[in-house]
Amino acid sequence: QVQFVESGGGLVQPGGSLRLSCVASGSMFSSYHMAWYRQAPGNQRELVADITSRGTTDYVDSAKGRFTISRDNAKNTVYLQMNSLEPDDTAVYYCNLRFVFYSWGQGTQVTVSS
Numbered sequence: 001q002v003q004f005v006e007s008g009g010g011l012v013q014p015g016g017s018l019r020l021s022c023v024a025s026g027s028m029f030s031s032y033h034m035a036w037y038r039q040a041p042g043n044q045r046e047l048v049a050d051i052t053s054r055g056t057t058d059y060v061d062s063a064k065g066r067f068t069i070s071r072d073n074a075k076n077t078v079y080l081q082m083n084s085l086e087p088d089d090t091a092v093y094y095c096n097l098r099f100v101f102y103s104w105g106q107g108t109q110v111t112v113s114s
Helices: none
Strands: 004-007 010-012 018-023 034-039 046-053 057-059 067-072 079-080 093-097 108-112
Touching: 004 093, 004 108, 018 034, 018 108, 034 067, 034 079, 034 108, 046 067, 046 079, 057 067
Parallel strands: 010 108
Antiparallel strands: 004 018, 018 079, 034 046, 034 093, 046 057, 067 079, 093 108
8 A cells, every 4th residue: 555645735825836745655656657636625636737657747737837747756756846826726735646546645735815
């Protein structure tokens, strides 16, 4: 079983930036196709961005040009750099594998508000 610990969220004004981190347990991280997801109040959890084991990235339309996903396999960590944040980005952000899920972590709250 792989465990995830997300961090880096907070309260930020519209137009601001945050960098989220997610540390995964275990020794197989470098082989995982990883992703960031988010869940806003009253909504289902949705995909935000993903990164393959080789470093190929993909983003949902709302994240393109604003968010950057990256990984550091030596640290078992996946990152999400979020720029030009908007109130609609307010959600709890989670990481997990892209297609086959392990148990979800506690997530990290991102609130975009003036």
